[in-house]
Amino acid sequence: MFADARQELLSFHNFVAEQLKAGDSCLSPAEALELWRLQNRTPEEFEADVQAIREALGDFDAGEVGTPVDVFVEEFRKRHGIVRPT
Numbered sequence: 001m002f003a004d005a006r007q008e009l010l011s012f013h014n015f016v017a018e019q020l021k022a023g024d025s026c027l028s029p030a031e032a033l034e035l036w037r038l039q040n041r042t043p044e045e046f047e048a049d050v051q052a053i054r055e056a057l058g059d060f061d062a063g064e065v066g067t068p069v070d071v072f073v074e075e076f077r078k079r080h081g082i083v084r085p086t
Helices: 002-021 029-039 043-061 069-080
Strands: none
Touching: 002 029
16 A cells, blocks of 8 residues: 555656646646646546446437536526626
8 A cells, every 4th residue: 555655646746847847837736636636547537437428428329418508507607606797
């Protein structure tokens, strides 16, 4: 377990060093961690994403078109108490 955690920390450290070297130092620590996690998903997380995409494509093939964006935005605003900008 310790070796895995050590390797993970080294990987993150190298990732952050590369981001800084590339001039992308405007990332906050939380944003850097989120980006690193997106790029270093576990095999289980990757497979869950693939399965979700397959299901969505199956729904689309079956004629499901989802929620129009304007309807989604309005429902989202109501759920979260966001006032429409004027």
